[in-house]
Amino acid sequence: MNNFAVAIDGPSGAGKSSLARRCAQELGFLYVDTGAIYRTVGLAALRRGIDRKDEAQVAAILPELDIALRYEDGEQRMFLNGEDVSREIRLPEISLCASDVSAHAAVRDYLMETQRRLAREHRVIMDGRDIGTVVLPDAPLKIYLTASAEARAERRMKELAAKGVEQSFEEVLREIVQRDEQDMNRLVAPLRRAEDAVLVDTTEIDFEESFRLLCRIIRERMEAQA
Ligand code: DC
Numbered sequence: 258m259n260n261f262a263v264a265i266d267g268p269s270g271a272g273k274s275s276l277a278r279r280c281a282q283e284l285g286f287l288y289v290d291t292g293a294i295y296r297t298v299g300l301a302a303l304r305r306g307i308d309r310k311d312e313a314q315v316a317a318i319l320p321e322l323d324i325a326l327r328y329e330d331g332e333q334r335m336f337l338n339g340e341d342v343s344r345e346i347r348l349p350e351i352s353l354c355a356s357d358v359s360a361h362a363a364v365r366d367y368l369m370e371t372q373r374r375l376a377r378e379h380r381v382i383m384d385g386r387d388i389g390t391v392v393l394p395d396a397p398l399k400i401y402l403t404a405s406a407e408a409r410a411e412r413r414m415k416e417l418a419a420k421g422v423e424q425s426f427e428e429v430l431r432e433i434v435q436r437d438e439q440d441m442n443r444l445v446a447p448l449r450r451a452e453d454a455v456l457v458d459t460t461e462i463d464f465e466e467s468f469r470l471l472c473r474i475i476r477e478r479m480e481a482q483a
Pocket of ligand 1: 269359360
């Protein structure tokens, strides 16, 4: 039997990563952060100084990239040609680079098998933008996690401040709205809710409540499938 997979999609800043990581720990799943994989390609493109909006230029560097995902103490780490880039890909400027390169079919195709293989080999909670719609269309549970742009900007600002990165609310909100726009309106695998995804809106609920709600949804679906 295939491994049970939970596909979580939603816009940036909805809390997907922190919630998915915490649920995975709680329920004994492997947490796969697919955004980190796109971020690694975005970083490589930035370093090469190529035009990230130009699919041919981005496609040309793919064969030279060795992108590896390793788990250390349960934490997913990203390696680019042998170098651990797990911290660098979190820099705010990498977010838009990732969004730019992720719009290209060449990049999405290139990363598809890695994501599917992880879901075949492990019991995963995988988060991203197209996991329920494209990568794992047969996942037994799909969740679309969202929150208002303002709530997401507020949370992102706090996260950045905790890391010592100061950005104004307006700046963070502008970046979130721009990324939503790009991720939802691209031609290939745009962010959208799969028809059979459970909608979870965390605008009005805090992290702990969202965490309990997600764990409950996952447990119930697993019991129903057993
Ligand atoms: O989740 P994140 O913010 O780390 O993702 C960075 C960018 O990567 C995001 O703006 C869109 C893209 N992405 C994607 O297109 N598909 C995914 N499955 C995950 C991320």
